Amino acid sequence: MSNNFASQTVFYPRFTTIKRSFESVRLVFEYGDTESASLLARHTVSKLAKFVDDLKNESEQNKLYIEMAIKNKLPTYEDDCRQYSSQNEGVSLDDAALNELSIRLEQYLNVFERELKNMYQTDFQLSKILIKYLKPLLIVAAALLLGYFSYSLITWVRTRHQGLVGEYFNDKNLTKYERSHVDQEINFKWAGGPPIRGVNRENFSVQWTGYLKVPESGPYEFVTHSDDGIRMWIDDKLLIDNWTIHRLMIDNAEADLPAGPHAIKIEYFQAKGGATVRLFWKFGAMGQPAIIPAKYLVPEEKYATP
Secondary structure, eight states: OOHHHHHHHHHHHHHHHHHHHHHHHHHHHHHTOHHHHHHHHHHHHHHHHHHHHHHHHHOHHHHHHHHHHHHHHOTTHHHHHHHSOGGGTTSOOOHHHHHHHHHHHHHHHHHHHHHHHHHTGGGHHHHHHHHHHHHHHHHHHHHHHHHHHHHHHHHHHHHTTOSEEEEEESSTTSOSEEEEEEESSSEEEEOSSOSSTTSOSSSEEEEEEEEEEEOSSEEEEEEEEEESOEEEEETTEEEEEEOSOOSSEEEEEEEEEOSEEEEEEEEEEEOSSOEEEEEEEEETTOSSOEEOOGGGEESSGGGSOO
16 A cells, blocks of 8 residues: 555544534534634634644645645635634634634635645545445444534533632642643542642642532532542631641531522642542432532633523
8 A cells, every 4th residue: 555545544534523623613603602613613723734734744745735725725824823723712703703714714624625635646546445345334433423523512512611610739838830720520539640730749739719509598518528638618608627637538517508609619738648639518308418510510600500
């Protein structure tokens, strides 16, 4: 099998993935979620830019094909790559800008698909023969992949505003900030590894903040499992305070809460040895305390109401 065909089998699946990503942009945009569609569009632009760069670096002939196509057919491509990259994903596009970007993205994909076929035309017939005999398996695989991708996309749209913002520090005193991450639940047992990339395995601390969506008014019991220190506030009221080095310990507190959003903050530090932090609650007819599910935790108050 020629090197051309080997390269083709690498680049075509990657390009198909980018096309599916673009289809997701349109799907989410039509669904009415401009913010999510903007994020997906930026990721698609970034993936396309990386794909095109890799294609150009594969051979001098490829580089010539691509650079001529960009110069003659896609005058806005490089500007879009600079402007709409994942590095700027915090800025959401309005409907008009997103619609214009989608139109240009479709144009880019069409042009690059034609150039891709031109670059690997020598082995095109061989690939057609293989596809003919593998078509039944490809159909099944595509259906499974589409189902998984659709499920993942729907899950991501539904859960992207769930969880608490965790700020991770490379010391026990919440001072040497390293990075932030939205954690769906407070349910961690780190077995000797770092809690998150870039953070120490030992001698680290975390502060989680956000809002607790209380489903019904009444008494609530909160329970923590911690190794080492733990503190928890609800509406700026300190409920649990065990800011000490200790083996696994259970702490609890009760609070009467009205239904609705309530500010929540949890602080935790790990010294050495085992590292565990878990947050449970119990209310109403619940028999035993259970881990607070992600659907009751949100990073900002604006997401706490339907």
